[in-house]
Amino acid sequence: MKFISESFLEGDPKGELTETTPLLEWDVLNSMNSALLLNYLREELRVDVPLASINAANFRTVAAISLLVSGLTADSVEGV
Known part of the structure; x- marks a missing residue:
């Protein structure tokens, strides 16, 4: 935020x-x-958002972005 x-x-x-701001x-x-x-997500948070995840649903609100980042972070930890 x-x-x-x-x-x-x-x-x-x-x-x-x-x-929840639109x-x-x-x-x-x-x-x-x-x-x-x-x-910013890539450089500061070290999260690469795949092209397939760049859509209106994932970037509609801060909450949606946070959920996306959390999921990508969890996926990268599981892949280690």
């Missing part, structure tokens, strides 16, 4: 971002912001 807030919402001064409907995640978010 902090990355999205600081990067795309100018720090979210009104505190509008929640785990990121796509509110145009928080457009093509450029999505690319920046994917880069």
Whole structure:
């Protein structure tokens, strides 16, 4: 949430971002912001999101993104 807030919402001064904020409907995640978010996930969290997982359902809300990252993290740990 902090990355999205600081990067795309100018720090979210009104505190509008929640785990269920509709990121796509509110145009928080457009093509450029999505690319920046994917880069953040890869560089900072060490999570590579497969192309097949880049879809509206997985990036609809912060909660959906968190669930996706948790699942990918669990998959990488199981594969070790």
